[in-house]
Amino acid sequence: MIRLIGFSVMVCVISFSAIAQKKLRIDDALPPELNPNMAPFYHGVASGDPTQSAVIIWTKLTLESSFKKDITVSYKVSETPDFKVIAQSGKVNTTLAKDYTVKVDVTGLKEHTTYYYCFYYKKKRSITGQTKTLAENPTEMSIAFAACSNYEWGYFTNYRFIAENPKIDVVVHLGDYIYEYAPGGYGDTTIGRKHVPAKEITTLQDYRTRYAQYRLDPDLQLAHQLKPFVTTWDDHEIANNAYVDGAQNHQETEGDWYERKHAGKQAYYEWMPVRETPEHELYRAFRVGNLLNLIILDTRIAGRSVQLDSISDPHFQDVDRTILGTDQYQWLTQQLKSGSKWQIIGNQVPFGPMYTGAENNTKQVYMDGWDGYPAERKRLIDWFALQALENVVWVTGDYHASFAMENDLTGTKDTSDNVSVEFIVTSITSANSDEWTDNQAELDAEQAAYMANNPQLRYLNGVDHGFMVLHVTSEKAEAQFYYASDIRTKTGKLRLEKLFTVLSGSSVLKE
Numbered sequence: 106m107i108r109l110i111g112f113s114v115m116v117c118v119i120s121f122s123a124i125a126q127k128k129l130r131i132d133d134a135l136p137p138e139l140n141p142n143m144a145p146f147y148h149g150v151a152s153g154d155p156t157q158s159a160v161i162i163w164t165k166l167t168l169e170s171s172f173k174k175d176i177t178v179s180y181k182v183s184e185t186p187d188f189k190v191i192a193q194s195g196k197v198n199t200t201l202a203k204d205y206t207v208k209v210d211v212t213g214l215k216e217h218t219t220y221y222y223c224f225y226y227k228k229k230r231s232i233t234g235q236t237k238t239l240a241e242n243p244t245e246m247s248i249a250f251a252a253c254s255n256y257e258w259g260y261f262t263n264y265r266f267i268a269e270n271p272k273i274d275v276v277v278h279l280g281d282y283i284y285e286y287a288p289g290g291y292g293d294t295t296i297g298r299k300h301v302p303a304k305e306i307t308t309l310q311d312y313r314t315r316y317a318q319y320r321l322d323p324d325l326q327l328a329h330q331l332k333p334f335v336t337t338w339d340d341h342e343i344a345n346n347a348y349v350d351g352a353q354n355h356q357e358t359e360g361d362w363y364e365r366k367h368a369g370k371q372a373y374y375e376w377m378p379v380r381e382t383p384e385h386e387l388y389r390a391f392r393v394g395n396l397l398n399l400i401i402l403d404t405r406i407a408g409r410s411v412q413l414d415s416i417s418d419p420h421f422q423d424v425d426r427t428i429l430g431t432d433q434y435q436w437l438t439q440q441l442k443s444g445s446k447w448q449i450i451g452n453q454v455p456f457g458p459m460y461t462g463a464e465n466n467t468k469q470v471y472m473d474g475w476d477g478y479p480a481e482r483k484r485l486i487d488w489f490a491l492q493a494l495e496n497v498v499w500v501t502g503d504y505h506a507s508f509a510m511e512n513d514l515t516g517t518k519d520t521s522d523n524v525s526v527e528f529i530v531t532s533i534t535s536a537n538s539d540e541w542t543d544n545q546a547e548l549d550a551e552q553a554a555y556m557a558n559n560p561q562l563r564y565l566n567g568v569d570h571g572f573m574v575l576h577v578t579s580e581k582a583e584a585q586f587y588y589a590s591d592i593r594t595k596t597g598k599l600r601l602e603k604l605f606t607v608l609s610g611s612s613v614l615k616e
């Protein structure tokens with residue numbers, strides 16, 4: 106393995122022909138089995154953050170046998186896959202400082218239109234990507250939600266199912282797109298999908314290498330090739346249980362936290378088709394006419410206070426403990442008054458109150474979720490009630506299980522005080538609770554206790570891996586829970602297991 110810095114030193118001391126002979130790569134992240142037909146765009150293409158007139162398109166160059174500081178790439182965008190009529194085209198530079206990733210914010214596009222795009226470097230051409238702009242004022246929209254895609258735990262078959270579903274307009278990834286652990290540090294590596302680099306990632310080059318590995322996965326590559334993504338990070342894009350000033354999985358021996366956080370964020374912005382704003386905040390919204398406002402939160406890095414260990418901590422109810430932070434809270438309340446019929450909130454960790462078990466006769470909660478930040482949540486829910494806000498749907502990742510629940514403040518079956526509904530999306534691959542134990546009786550008891558302790562829950566599946574599609578019209582929002590039958594082989598089949606409907610104005614789940 107040749108480190109990037111080592112390579113740049115080597116070009117000073119050995120001849121150009123020697124480099125060509127050795128076929129040195131700029132990038133040390135890549136396994137030897139690269140598809141030569143894709144050179145130098147081995148990592149495919151991606152698109153994201155669509156609006157009614159613009160979309161981000163992305164690719165990455167990996168060059169062999171030559172090295173230039175700046176590389177110019179050209180791109181073409183067309184309404185047809187044969188590119189006979191070009192809608193937009195141009196040139197863009199990329200450098201080592203961007204890990205030779207390429208991002209273009211293509212503007213001047215038509216609303217609700219499918220576009221095809223590709224990149225060129227010299228005579229080489231990338232695969233063709235397909236994307237779609239948002240509609241100005243549609244009567245319906247289908248959004249797929251995905252979360253928690255650990256490479257080691259299984260094949261990304263669920264991403265392929267998303268790619269193959271023609272009804273999905275946009276894919277929202279709620280975070281844990283990568284995991285930071287060393288091989289076997291969290292995943293089960295028995296099917297041979299082992300993390301690279303073979304260490305916990307802490308530096309910029311480490312994070313870049315990990316993204317490069319994930320983005321060579323053919324199922325993930327296909328999903329990015331065929332669908333526009335809207336992504337946000339959770340904790341594992343940097344380190345487990347991250348917050349503004351640290352993370353459970355960051356130790357002093359691993360260097361400075363802020364440098365590590367900066368490295369993780371930089372690699373994320375390089376590798377994900379995310380529009381970068383001057384404020385450099387990841388929370389953002391996509392208004393889709395009168396139908397819906399898609400609000401994407403950052404409950405990790407923007408304003409989260411440190412997690413406490415238990416609800417007995419004397420600071421548990423402190424009003425200055427936040428999961429959003431002041432600026433994002435203000436921004437969210439503005440977004441919730443968008444005027445669109447539905448407020449769809451893409452959110453990392455469970456919002457609604459939920460008991461996870463009991464210790465010493467005291468009910469426990471998930472301290473890394475909104476349950477760990479009760480003062481800020483109450484402030485928000487009180488504001489919901491004051492505004493008589495309707496049609497708020499939370500869609501949440503992080504939890505590695507599927508839930509459907511109504512958000513009320515009293516934890517009862519009485520639906521009159523519901524303020525919103527929430528769907529928790531299971532993982533693409535990351536371990537559900539059944540993958541940590543063979544004790545079926547214990548699992549059944551755990552699931553039964555969840556349902557008994559949480560009357561606001563309408564559904565729980567703690568076994569399957571998949572994604573959720575939210576189909577929204579002005580009359581209703583329908584959540585469709587899809588699962589792969591198997592992620593430990595490549596032969597998993599797709600099934601639709603559960604449907605829930607929320608009628609406009611109700612905040613009540615109907616099967």
Ligand SMILES: [Fe+2]
Nearest residue numbers: 253281503535
């Ligand atoms: Fe996760």
